[in-house]
Amino acid sequence: MTIMDRNGRLFGKISIIDVIVVLAVVVLAAALYVKTHQPETGVNVTEQYITYQVKMTNQPQYVVDALAVGDQLYDKERSTNGSLGEIIQIDVEPGTQLTSLMDGTIADVPCEDRYNIVLTVRGKGLYNEKDGYMLNRIYALGANSSRNLNTKYAWFTVGVLNVALDDQAAQ
Amino acid sequence: MERNTHPFRLRLNLFDIILLIVAVAVAGGLLWFSARSSQNDQQTPTASTVEYTVLFRRMTPGTSQLIQVGDSLVDTIKNYQLGTVLSIDIQPAVTQVLDQESKTYVDAVVEGYDDVYLTVSASCTQTDDSILVDGGYDLRVGQTTYVRGPGYMGSGPVISIERGE
Known part of the structure; x- marks a missing residue:
């Protein structure tokens, strides 16, 4: 018995066209499985908690009042894939502003009725040496960057002070 | 020339039926996945x-x-x-x-x-x-x-x- 007969059937039973279609369906099914079970970055790693601190300077009292522990942080100007994390601590200190003085110097001088605010935020993401910290796998964040962020209730400009991995893996 | 006057008849063998079932299952899976993704993205105002x-x-x-x-x-x-x-x-x-x-x-x-x-x-x-x-x-x-x-x-x-x- 030949492998393929004159009608294109394998062992005289199965059409070669049917076999090709079966292979195509199997590839589709495999693609569906990979799409639903693998991380979007294509790297099979578990997300970790990332804790970072951002600072805003010279803010009025109403900005302090508009922030609360538990608020979620967002960036409307960039792709974030959701919340960038939850505010877990708010530190408020007397406000200052970098300014030029008449003696030719530049100094961080006090501002009456203003506050410097440091937010400690905990999000989820990945870290690798090539890309650094990637919140929600897609949002790059590093110390010394400046961002316009918002919660549901407030909008503000911050400088990023530091970013670090938490010890435990995110759920 | 002889004209084909036979009416069309759909004849499925077992292999075709299995193939159809698998294709429908994959299509259903894709629909379910895309529906789930869009559901996660949307918030109800x-x-x-x-x-x-x-x-x-x-x-x-x-x-x-x-x-x-x-x-x-x-x-x-x-x-x-x-x-x-x-x-x-x-x-x-x-x-x-x-x-x-x-x-x-x-x-x-x-x-x-x-x-x-x-x-x-x-x-x-x-x-x-x-x-x-x-x-x-x-x-x-x-x-x-x-x-x-x-x-x-x-x-x-x-x-x-x-x-x-």
Whole structure:
């Protein structure tokens, strides 16, 4: 018995066209499985908690009042894939502003009725040496960057002070 | 030439049936996956009312008297309906200036000008991350608003938004 007969059937039973279609369906099914079970970055790693601190300077009292522990942080100007994390601590200190003085110097001088605010935020993401910290796998964040962020209730400009991995893996 | 007069008959063998079942299962899986993804992306907005305070900074002398409780406010850039004035608090305008001697920014009153605090009530839709007034105006503390009322205009930051529980 030949492998393929004159009608294109394998062992005289199965059409070669049917076999090709079966292979195509199997590839589709495999693609569906990979799409639903693998991380979007294509790297099979578990997300970790990332804790970072951002600072805003010279803010009025109403900005302090508009922030609360538990608020979620967002960036409307960039792709974030959701919340960038939850505010877990708010530190408020007397406000200052970098300014030029008449003696030719530049100094961080006090501002009456203003506050410097440091937010400690905990999000989820990945870290690798090539890309650094990637919140929600897609949002790059590093110390010394400046961002316009918002919660549901407030909008503000911050400088990023530091970013670090938490010890435990995110759920 | 002989004409084909046989009517069409769909003949499926076992192999074709298995193939059809697998193809339908894969298609169903893809539909389920895309439906689940879009469900995760969407938040259901809820209709409610929001009360917020906006500060009109440094209104020119006399113009703050034009503002009345009950005035309807409109965004001057895209004409969003921003709500109705509930209360008005007029204070001397204050700005920050640098005292070169003490090397400190201090509050200084701007003589003749007013800072006006307007408490406003507006219909809105709320999601987990935003409050939209009139279907599109993103309301947040710290954001500068440009507003007109009947016969006057003002600009300044939103300074508070009542948090819903």
